[in-house]
Amino acid sequence: MRIFDVVVIGAGPVGENVADRTTAAGLDTVIVESELAGGECSYWACEPSKALLRPALLHAEARGMPGLNPDPLDVAAVLRHRDRMSGHWNDQSQVRWLREAGITLVRGHGRLAGPRTVEVTGADGAVLRLSARHAVAVCTGTRAALPPEPDFSALQPWTSREATSATRVPPRLAIVGGGVVAVEMATAWRALGSRVTLVVREPGLLPRTERFAADLVADALRASGVELRFDTTVTAATRTDDVRLELSDGEVLCADELLLATGRAPRTDDLGLETVGLRPGSWLLSDDTYAVLGVTGTWLYAVGDVNQRALLTHQGKYQARIAGAVISDRARHLPLDRGPWSPHTGTADRVAVPQVVFTDPEIASVGLTTADAANQGRDVDIVDYDLGLVAGAHQHSPGYVGRARILLDPARGTVLGATFAGRGVAELLQSATFAITGEIPLDRLWHAVPAFPTLSEVWLRLLETYRDTAAPLRTGR
Numbered sequence: 001m002r003i004f005d006v007v008v009i010g011a012g013p014v015g016e017n018v019a020d021r022t023t024a025a026g027l028d029t030v031i032v033e034s035e036l037a038g039g040e041c042s043y044w045a046c047e048p049s050k051a052l053l054r055p056a057l058l059h060a061e062a063r064g065m066p067g068l069n070p071d072p073l074d075v076a077a078v079l080r081h082r083d084r085m086s087g088h089w090n091d092q093s094q095v096r097w098l099r100e101a102g103i104t105l106v107r108g109h110g111r112l113a114g115p116r117t118v119e120v121t122g123a124d125g126a127v128l129r130l131s132a133r134h135a136v137a138v139c140t141g142t143r144a145a146l147p148p149e150p151d152f153s154a155l156q157p158w159t160s161r162e163a164t165s166a167t168r169v170p171p172r173l174a175i176v177g178g179g180v181v182a183v184e185m186a187t188a189w190r191a192l193g194s195r196v197t198l199v200v201r202e203p204g205l206l207p208r209t210e211r212f213a214a215d216l217v218a219d220a221l222r223a224s225g226v227e228l229r230f231d232t233t234v235t236a237a238t239r240t241d242d243v244r245l246e247l248s249d250g251e252v253l254c255a256d257e258l259l260l261a262t263g264r265a266p267r268t269d270d271l272g273l274e275t276v277g278l279r280p281g282s283w284l285l286s287d288d289t290y291a292v293l294g295v296t297g298t299w300l301y302a303v304g305d306v307n308q309r310a311l312l313t314h315q316g317k318y319q320a321r322i323a324g325a326v327i328s329d330r331a332r333h334l335p336l337d338r339g340p341w342s343p344h345t346g347t348a349d350r351v352a353v354p355q356v357v358f359t360d361p362e363i364a365s366v367g368l369t370t371a372d373a374a375n376q377g378r379d380v381d382i383v384d385y386d387l388g389l390v391a392g393a394h395q396h397s398p399g400y401v402g403r404a405r406i407l408l409d410p411a412r413g414t415v416l417g418a419t420f421a422g423r424g425v426a427e428l429l430q431s432a433t434f435a436i437t438g439e440i441p442l443d444r445l446w447h448a449v450p451a452f453p454t455l456s457e458v459w460l461r462l463l464e465t466y467r468d469t470a471a472p473l474r475t476g477r
């Protein structure tokens with residue numbers, strides 16, 4: 001038995017940040033990792049996927065630019081770049097960082113064994129018992145969730161792990177799903193040479209995104225040669241050499257590889273949750289301080305993907321900073337500030353979660369969508385603008401296609417949500433995040449002058465559109 005102040009299970013980006021904050025506050029912290037320090041994000045998610053996408057997106061942009069006539073993509077060089085950006089699936093640099101930050105790393109599979117206790121089973125089967133004086137933080141993330149039927153297990157399907165680490169370009173790639181992983185991987189592998197077909201059970205892509213933005217991505221994917229089959233499911237699947245999928249519309253789809261991009265499941269099935277009265281395999285729902293609901297005392301925390309609040313690296317790291325402050329201040333018997341936007345409350349999870357979908361065009365969004373507002377019965381004014389009309393877009397690239405939408409609180413005159421679709425909009429996003437979290441009144445936004453000629457001029461055009469619209473489009477009650 002070894003005793004620490006804090007035990008963190010899972011050394012993904014979120015666990016590392018919780019441990020960093022508690023260590024910085026003087027708490028003796030151990031982190032337990034069963035695979036690679038750095039987590040899914042570093043090796044099989046954000047980093048490798050963006051390393052595949054960046055050359056693809058840049059190449060597509062260069063092809064449309066006068067004076068640039070790029071050679072075809074060098075596929076081998078792109079895959080080498082991806083390998084480099086994933087640290088060649090070696091976590092030495094992360095291990096060094098943990099050591100330099102003063103965090104103890106224990107390798108092995110962690111399981112709760114009652115309150116404040118974690119048992120770690122190492123590769124040799126030896127079990128180490130860890131006891132936490134103050135807190136256990138579960139940061140075990142998610143794995144790909146596979147559809148329950150038909151049974152795909154005998155087909156050796158790709159999940160996001162294979163889709164981001166594959167070393168060979170499949171001539172034909174079938175993708176089930178229409179979410180973020182599906183559209184990003186369709187974009188990347190199409191650019192690398194695969195013939196890609198998406199089988200999507202919904203009538204469109206990206207169910208949680210503004211329709212106009214998802215439709216622009218669908219149009220662009222089709223234009224690049226990707227086949228989109230909406231309102232379609234797989235009814236039967238077999239594999240000989242090829243994967244053979246029978247579809248609900250009666251057609252048969254054959255491919256060399258099948259990617260199942262059908263969402264995520266929490267990594268809590270073998271975590272000893274039953275020893276603390278929780279159900280194995282469930283999401284670990286937490287309050288705004290990230291303390292797990294349904295557990296007595298304030299010693300168990302769930303941070304990052306595993307709490308299902310926002311499955312994004314940056315938002316999980318935000319949660320980690322807050323959970324770290326909560327754990328440290330509770331350990332020092334300091335009072336917590338539970339008000340909104342305080343150091344101990346994860347307000348942004350509910351109000352302003354930014355996300356960029358790295359497709360061509362990119363989608364950058366934060367805060368409410370039109371569908372969210374309607375679902376919440378909330379009055380919002382909707383302002384749209386054709387991003388292709390701003391001078392910055394003309395300079396950006398010929399024939400620029402894009403669109404922007406902001407949602408406004410009519411009573412307070414503040415921004416509640418923003419979605420931008422178009423090339424290069426990722427870097428516009430923080431301006432919208434500032435506007436929402438700062439609750440900046442429109443009267444003041446008029447004084448935030450966008451530089452000419454940049455894509456940011458869309459902010460001015462949106463304000464002008466709102467000013468000049470006698471009866472803005474309103475959704476809600």
Ligand SMILES: Cc1cc2nc3c(=O)[nH]c(=O)nc-3n(C[C@H](O)[C@H](O)[C@H](O)COP(=O)(O)OP(=O)(O)OC[C@H]3O[C@@H](n4cnc5c(N)ncnc54)[C@H](O)[C@@H]3O)c2cc1C
Binds near residue numbers: 009015038039160
């Ligand atoms: C293909 C893909 C692309 C993505 N791209 C982006 C992006 O561009 N931007 C973005 O913000 N987000 C992106 N995401 C989401 C992002 O990867 C996750 O939000 C992020 O990894 C969550 O971090 P985490 O630390 O909570 O979990 P993880 O990164 O999953 O880390 C959890 C860690 O816990 C370890 N672990 C699990 N169980 C145990 C146990 N019992 N004992 C010991 N260790 C354990 C795991 O081995 C792992 O290292 C992407 C996801 C996918 C699938």
Ligand SMILES: NC(=O)c1ccc[n+]([C@@H]2O[C@H](COP(=O)([O-])OP(=O)(O)OC[C@H]3O[C@@H](n4cnc5c(N)ncnc54)[C@H](O)[C@@H]3O)[C@@H](O)[C@H]2O)c1
Binds near residue numbers: 310356358
């Ligand atoms: N750029 C980014 O920020 C980025 C990139 C990739 C992933 N992510 C994160 O990773 C998470 C997971 O992404 P994802 O694309 O796996 O999930 P998702 O929830 O975005 O999409 C899942 C898709 O699979 C479909 N689906 C689910 N079950 C199905 C079934 N049984 N049969 C057929 N279709 C089914 C859904 O209808 C949906 O179209 C996302 O929440 C996202 O936040 C982020």
